[in-house]
């Protein structure tokens with residue numbers, strides 16, 4: 293089948309490769325010409341494990357091509373909208389890009405075409421799309437619009453496409469249920485549990501899932517600070533808690549905070565919905581506050597461990613991506629820590645194996661270094677903020693030789709304890725007794 297995919301970000305590219313591997317022909321479109329030019333050369337504009345190789349393979353097989361055209365080639369059955377929903381002046385989850393893309397498609401697509409909105413929508417998003425459909429229908433029969441949120445994790449996107457936890461599709465009007473079922477059928481070869489429902493419920497499924505995940509991480513983070521205070525080990529505590537299959541161990545790892553383009557934004561979006569409809573949701577409202585207070589507490593803890601004022605201190609920040617396996621720094625806790633430390637008067641020098649460029653774009657005030665040893669030069673402490681596997685094998689003797697202080701504060705429990713100690717450094721790990 294011929295598919296048209298709008299928006300070549302992490303979600304769009306993973307979705308394009310996923311459907312191409314299922315045997316469809318996918319044309320990927322983006323308004324960013326530089327991004328399309330890069331893709332045309334077989335290069336991925338974002339780092340996602342295996343993505344560039346997979347894009348090249350699907351292009352070579354003739355199942356994937358790219359364009360800057362905003363409308364699908366003739367004979368396309370489905371357009372899949374994967375444009376961004378960033379925080380805008382109107383708050384989190386702006387539907388501006390989605391509405392523009394859907395309006396363009398509605399104006400040109402034939403009535404038997406289906407527009408699939410894979411971008412994350414706020415709960416009022418489906419009503420906005422329904423108004424666009426109504427306006428178009430006033431002029432004559434037009435394409436159907438179906439929602440189909442993406443649940444992938446960056447860093448494991450391709451696998452999550454191939455083995456999805458579930459496929460959820462939503463109809464704007466009950467008469468579009470057949471179109472929503474047809475979209476769910478596109479994923480039938482993946483044998484995933486499937487749910488077809490009204491698009492408002494579907495939007496809430498997506499938001500509630502992410503806010504629940506953010507709450508689990510925030511819970512583990514608060515436990516880590518409690519563990520520090522009482523001398524317990526958060527890894528043991530969360531392992532024991534997670535053994536209960538009513539709770540589960542996934543997303544119960546303590547770290548420097550919740551990050552990424554989705555979870556923090558949606559932890560803000562859901563309380564705004566509650567406020568708008570006048571429903572008190574104190575538990576949901578607390579998730580974002582917990583995350584912000586955790587990041588402040590981690591920065592303050594570093595200050596305490598340093599044994600000298602933060603003001604004038606130099607900190608080597610290892611890890612800038614919001615998690616390992618990606619170059620995405622959107623809402624990265626590492627960058628939040630950098631800001632917090634700078635506000636306390638420290639100088640921060642960051643290093644990341646993949647995210648140096650994206651971090652510099654996101655935070656022009658951030659100093660960066662090309663490798664961990666250069667970042668550590670003359671620093672009073674090393675702060676580890678992303679769980680890159682490469683940080684397990686750092687040469688701590690080399691780092692010790694250039695470091696001014698002796699503190700390593702690992703917020704991810706990633707460094708090799710014995711190697712840090714053998715280099716004569718003082719190691720502190722968030723929530724753990726090492």
Ligand SMILES: NC(=O)c1ccc[n+]([C@@H]2O[C@H](COP(=O)([O-])OP(=O)(O)OC[C@H]3O[C@@H](n4cnc5c(N)ncnc54)[C@H](O)[C@@H]3O)[C@@H](O)[C@H]2O)c1
Nearest residue numbers: 299300301302303322323324375376377393411412442446
């Ligand atoms: N990143 C994730 O891990 C993830 C996971 C699940 C869901 N989501 C959701 O999926 C959506 C996409 O996320 P992302 O991170 O891939 O977004 P992104 O912002 O990184 O990329 C979106 C792309 O769409 C392009 N674009 C914008 N308007 C366009 C238009 N009219 N025509 C063609 N291209 C256009 C942009 O140039 C950009 O390349 C968002 O709603 C996000 O919340 C993201």
